[in-house]
Amino acid sequence: MDKWLSHPTSLKIISVIVGLLLWAVVHIDPDTSPQAVTSNVDTKTIEASVIKADGLDTDKYVMTAMEPSVVRLDVQGRLTNLLNASSDDDYVVKVDLKDAKPGIQELPLVATLPKGIQLVEMSPRTVTVQIEEILTKPFELQVTTEGKPAAGYVVGASTVVAPSAGVQITLPKDDMSRVGVVTTEVNVEGADKTIVNKKAKVVVYDTDGIEMTNAIISPETVHVEVKITPPFKTLPLQVRYTGSLPEGLSLVSVKPAIDEVTVYGEQKALDELQVYDGVVLDLSKVKQSGAVQVKTEAIDGIKSIDPAEVTLEVVVAPIITRTFTGLPIAVEGASSGTSAVFRNPADGKYDLTVSGAESVLNALKAEAITIIANVEGLKPGLHVVTLQVDVPAYVQTVLGSGETLTVSIEIVEEEAAGTDDENAEEVGGTPTEEPPTSTPTPTPTPTAPDTGEESANGGENAAGGPTMNP
Template identity: 85%
Template sequence: MDKWLSHPTSLKIISVIVGLLLWAVVHIDPDTSPQTVTSNVDTKTIEASVIKAEGLDTDKYILTAMEPSVVRLDVQGRLSNLLNASSDDDYVVSVDLKGAKPGIQELPLVATLPKGITLVEMSPRTVTVQIEEILTKPFELQVVTDGKPAAGYVVGASTIVAPTTGVLVTLPKDDMSRVGVVTTEINVDGADKTVVNKKAKIIVYDTDGIEMTNAVVSPETVHVEVKVTPPFKTLPLQVRYTGALPDGLSLVSVKPAIDQVTVYGEQKLLDELQVYDGVVLDLSKVKQSGEVQVKTGAIDGIKSIDPAEVTLAVVVAPIITREFAGLPITLEGVPTGMSAVFRTPASGKFDLSVSGAESVLNALKAESLAIAANVEGLSPGVHSVTLQIDVPAYVQTVLSEGQTLTVSIEIVEDASTGIGEDDSEEVGGTPTEEPPTPTPTPTPTPDTGEESGNGSGNASGGPTMNP
C-alpha cells in the first residue's frame, strides 16, 4: 500500500480528488436538498369535445344532422401548458362546411389546440353531416286567445300593433310544405278590459298541429292587443233628422262615411236590435253642402258605440216644386164580402205636388209615389178617409190651396150592390187606368250614394232615411 501511495501517478490522482471535494464543500449549500431529474411532459384526455360546424352559407342551407357530435382527444405537452388550458373549450374541433352542397356527406375534422400542446390521437377523425336547402316565406299571423274573460264580457277584435308587415318563416325546403299555421297566443282569462302583450311569442305549427321547433321566425315576437268588451253587435247605420232646412233649400243627398257601427250592451238587448239610428242630423244647422260631424248617441240601453262620431257628406240645393196629375189611389183593407166605391174623387185618382232639389225631382218617376187609402174596419156607408202618401227620400208633399189629404169612399155589401151605369166606378183595388205623363221631362238619376227610404205623408215633414 505504501509503495502504491508513494507512486507519483497515485499522488496526482489523489490530489485531483481532494481538490474536487474541497471545491464541492465550498460551493454546495448544505441546506439545499438534492435535486432529482424528472420528465416535464404529460398527457391529457378530453372525452367529449363538441364538434363545431363552420363556413356554412346559412342564407341558402341548414345543417340538419351531424354524427357524431363529439370526439375524443388525446393530447400532450408540458405540465404547465396543460394546466393553463384547463377548460375543454380551449380544445376546438371543427368541420369546414364551406362549399358544401345539399345531401349527406363525410368530412374530415380539424383540431385546434392551445399553444404548446400537440395532438396524440383524435377519435373519430371524420364526421357525417346532412345539409338541406332552406326557404323563407311570408305567412299571415293569426292571434289565438286562451281562457275566458270576466263574466259579462266577450273577446272582440285582435290587433297586431307591430310589426305591420308579415311574418317571415325559414325552414328546410322539404319542411316548408308542412306548415299549417303561424300563431301567437294571448291569455284573456278573467280579463275585463283590452289585453296588451308587447312581446307575444310567434309559434309555427305543422298541418297536424305539432310545433315546428326547427322553424326560424322573423320577428320572433309581436305587439298584440285583444279587445275585451261587453257583448257587441254590428248594425247597419240609419240617419235620422231633426229641425228643418233654411227656406229655399232641399236635401239632395246625405251619405255617411261608414255604413255600419258596432254597439255594446247586454246580449238580450242586442238580439232585439236590427238597425242603429242614433245618428241625428240637425237640418237647421245645415247652411250649405259639405261634411258634418255627428256624434253617435247611446240608445235603448246601449252602453257605447264605435265609432263615437260619424262624418256625413251633406249636399243641398235650391228647392223647386213639381206636380204629378192623376196618380192612382190604392185601396187597402177592404172587408171581405164588401166593396169600396170612390165618391170623391170619383175617378179614384189624386193630383199631388211635391218639392225637393231640382236634380232629385227631375229623376223622380210617377211610380215612385204611392198613395193609399186604408178602409180596414169601416162599416157600410160613406166615410172620409185620410190618404197615406209615400214619397222617396228628400222629397216632400205640397198641398195646394184648399187641397186636403182626404177622399170620400163608400163601403157597400156585395149582396146589395146595385151600381148602374151612371154611378161612380166601384173599386176593389188600384185603378187600372194609367196616369197621364207628368209635364217635366225626367233626367237620369244622379249617383248620390245616399241611404234611401220612405218620406212622410205629412206635407211639411222632413225626410227619413232607412237602411
C-alpha cells in the same frame, strides 16, 4: 480492496465518476432522452367530441342535418399536458362549410388539439351534412286570448300596438311552405278593463298546429292591446232627421262615412236592437253641401257607441216640383163579404205633386210612388179615406191650397153589387149612392224602412209643415 480504495489514485478516479454522474443528472434534457420520453408519454380517448359547423353563410343557408354529430378521438402527450386539457371542450372538431352548397354532401373533419397533444386516431374522419337555402317572409300576426274576463265583460278587438311593420319569419325553403299561423297569446283571465301595451311572445305553428321551433322570428316579442268591454254588438247605421232645411233647398243624398257602429250595453238590451238610429242630422243647420260631423247618441239602454262621432256627406240642391197624373190607388183592408167602390175620384186615379232636387225628380218614375187607401174596419156606406202616400227618399208630397190627401170610397155588401151604377169604378163591388163628404183624418207619418238612412223634406208643403219620407 481496502488497500486499493485507500490509494490516492483510486480516490481521484471515483471522485471524477461521481462528479460526472451528478453533472448528467443536472444537465441532460429529458425531452431528448429516450428513457425520459418513454416514462412521461400517455394516451387519452375522447369518446364523443361534438362536431362544430364553421364558415356557413347564415344569410343564405342553414344546415338542417349532420351525421354523425360527434366523433371519437385518440390522442397522446405528456401526462402533464393531458391533465391540463382535462375538459372535452379543449378538443375541437370542425367541419368547414364555407364552400358548401345546398344539398347532401360528405365533408372532411379537422381536429384542433391543445398544445403538446397529438392526434393518434379520429373516427370517423368525415361527416355528412345537409344544407338548405333559407327564406325570409313577412306574415300577418294573429292575437289570441287565453282565459275568461271578469263577470259581465267580454273580449273585444285585439290589435298589435308595436311594431307596426309586422313580423318577419326566416325558415328553410321547404319548411316555409308548412307555416300555418303566426300568433301571439295574451292571458285575459279575470280582466275587467282593456289590456294595454301587453308584451307577448310570437310563436309560429305549422299546418298541423305544431310549433316550429326552428323558425327565426323578428321581432321575437310584440306589444298588443286587447279590449275588455261590456257586451257589444255591431249594428247597421240609420240616420234620423230633425228640423227643416232652409227654404228653397232639398236633400239630394246623405251618405255616412261608415255603414255600421259598435254599441255597448247589457246583453238583454243588445238582443232587442236590430238597427242603430242614434245619429240625428239637424237639417236647420245645413246651409250647403258638404261634410257634417254628428255625434252618436246613447239610446235604448246603450251605454256607449264606437265611434263617438260620424261624418255625414250631405248634398243639397234647389227645390223644384213635379206633378204625376193618373197614379193608381190601391185599396187594402176590405173585410170578407164587402167591396170598396171609388166615388171620388170615380176612376180610382190620383194626381200627385211632389217636390225635391231636380236630379232626384228627373230620375223618379211613377212606379216608384205608391198610393194606398186603407179601408180596414169600415162598415158599409160612404167614407172619406185618407190616403197613405209612399215616395222614395228625398222626395216630398206637396198639397195645393185646400187640397187634402183623401178620396171617397163606398163600402158595399157583395149581394148588392149587381144593382149599383154600372158606370162607377169599383174594387170588388158597386156603389148605391153618394153621401155628403166628411172631414178627412190626418195623414199618418210613414215608417222608415231599415235602409241605413232616411230622407227629410227640405221645404214646407201646402199643409203647413215638412213631410218626412223614408
